Amino acid sequence: MKRIYIALLISSVIVLPAWAEQPQDFITTFAAQAKEDNAAFSNFDASRGEQFFKSRHGGDWSCSTCHTENPTAMGKHTVTKKDIKPMAPAANPERFTNTAKVEKWFKRNCKDVLKRECTAQEKGDVLTYLLSLGR
Amino acid sequence: MTQRILVWDLPTRIFHWTLVLSFAGVFLTCESERWCDFHVLFGYTVLGLIAFRLVWGFVGTRYARFAEFLHSPAYVIRYIARLLRGHAEHSVGHNPAGAVAILLLLLLGIASGVSGWAVYEEVSGDWLEELHEFTSNAMLAVVFVHIAGVLVTSYLHSENLIVAMITGRKRGAIHQTISKNYPLIAMFLLAALIGCWIWAWPDSRDESWLRGIGQELKWSFYFNQRPNEGATR
Numbered sequence: 001m002k003r004i005y006i007a008l009l010i011s012s013v014i015v016l017p018a019w020a021e022q023p024q025d026f027i028t029t030f031a032a033q034a035k036e037d038n039a040a041f042s043n044f045d046a047s048r049g050e051q052f053f054k055s056r057h058g059g060d061w062s063c064s065t066c067h068t069e070n071p072t073a074m075g076k077h078t079v080t081k082k083d084i085k086p087m088a089p090a091a092n093p094e095r096f097t098n099t100a101k102v103e104k105w106f107k108r109n110c111k112d113v114l115k116r117e118c119t120a121q122e123k124g125d126v127l128t129y130l131l132s133l134g135r
Numbered sequence: 136m137t138q139r140i141l142v143w144d145l146p147t148r149i150f151h152w153t154l155v156l157s158f159a160g161v162f163l164t165c166e167s168e169r170w171c172d173f174h175v176l177f178g179y180t181v182l183g184l185i186a187f188r189l190v191w192g193f194v195g196t197r198y199a200r201f202a203e204f205l206h207s208p209a210y211v212i213r214y215i216a217r218l219l220r221g222h223a224e225h226s227v228g229h230n231p232a233g234a235v236a237i238l239l240l241l242l243l244g245i246a247s248g249v250s251g252w253a254v255y256e257e258v259s260g261d262w263l264e265e266l267h268e269f270t271s272n273a274m275l276a277v278v279f280v281h282i283a284g285v286l287v288t289s290y291l292h293s294e295n296l297i298v299a300m301i302t303g304r305k306r307g308a309i310h311q312t313i314s315k316n317y318p319l320i321a322m323f324l325l326a327a328l329i330g331c332w333i334w335a336w337p338d339s340r341d342e343s344w345l346r347g348i349g350q351e352l353k354w355s356f357y358f359n360q361r362p363n364e365g366a367t368r
Binding site for chain 1: 166167168169170171172175255261337339
C-alpha cells in the first residue's frame with residue numbers, strides 16, 4: 001500500500017510539468033471548438049481579434065478598459081486600480097500556459113464585458129491578436 | 136419547569152446576522168470584477184466580525200463561550216449517532232454537532248479572509264488563489280450543513296431555532312438563563328461596523344445610485360465636503 005502511494009507521488013511530480021501548455025496549444029483547442037460550433041470556420045484573424053479586444057460590445061467596458069489598448073504594456077484594474085501584467089505572451093511569457101487559468105479568466109472577464117461567455121472563435125481571434133504583438 | 140429563557144445575548148445575535156449578510160455579500164460579489172472592491176470590503180467585514188466573535192467566545196455570556204459548547208470528538212460522534220436515530224437530546228445552547236459547524240465556520244472564515252487578502256496583495260503565486268477558492272467553497276458547504284442542521288434540529292425538538300437566533304430565547308429551565316443581554320456592546324459592534332463601512336466605502340467614478348449614496352455619506356461624514364470638491368481623491 002505504501003509503495004502505491006510513493007509511486008503515485010513520484011508519478012505526479014513527473015506529470016505536473018507536462019501540464020504546462022503553450023499559447024499555440026490554445027489556438028489548436030479553440031480552432032477545434034470553433035469548427036464544431038460552425039462548420040464554415042476557416043481560421044482566426046488578428047485584426048478581428050484586435051477589434052473585439054477594443055470594442056465595448058454595447059456595455060461600458062472593453063477588454064482594453066483594464067488591459068489597455070496596448071496589451072504588451074501593464075494594465076490597470078479599472079475598479080481597484082491595481083496593476084495587471086501584460087496580456088501579450090511576447091511581453092509576459094506566463095500568459096496562456098495554464099488551461100485552468102485561461103478558462104477561468106476568459107469566463108469571468110467575458111461575463112463582465114459581454115454579459116455572456118465568449119465563443120471559441122472570439123477567444124481564438126483575441127489570442128491570435130495577442131500573439132501577433134511585440135514580435 | 137421549562138419555559139422560554141434568554142440564551143443568545145444581543146452581541147451574539149448581531150454578530151450572527153451581520154455575518155450572514157457579509158457572507159452573502161462576499162459570495163454575490165465574487166464573480167464580477169465590477170464588484171471587486173465590495174468583495175474585499177465584505178471580506179474584511181467577515182474577518183472583523185470573526186475577530187469580535189473570538190474575543191466574545193472567551194468573555195461573552197454562558198452559551199456564547201467556547202468552553203461551554205466545544206466538546207471532545209468522541210462526544211460529538213456519539214451525539215450525531217443519536218441524532219441520526221432521531222432521539223438526540225435538546226441542548227439549551229449550541230448542540231454538540233452545531234458547535235462543530237460553528238468552529239469550522241470560524242476557522243474557514245479566517246482562512247478564507249486571510250488567503251483572500253494575500254491574493255489581493257499578491258503576496259505569492261497562483262496557489263493562494265486556489266487556497267482562497269477552496270476555503271471559501273468549503274465554508275459555503277459548511278453553511279449549507281449548518282442550515283440543514285438547524286432545520287432538522289428545529290423539527291426534532293419542535294423549536295424554531297431561526298426565530299431563537301432573532302429573539303435570543305430558547306426552551307430551558309429558569310436557572311439556565313443568561314442574566315445579561317449586553318445591548319451596549321451590541322450597539323458598539325453595530326456602530327463600529329457602520330463606521331468602518333462608511334469610512335472604507337470604495338471611491339469610484341461609477342455613478343450608480345448605490346455607490347453614490349455611500350460616497351456622499353463617506354465624504355460628508357469624514358471629510359466634511361462633497362465627494363467631488365476635494366482637490367485630491
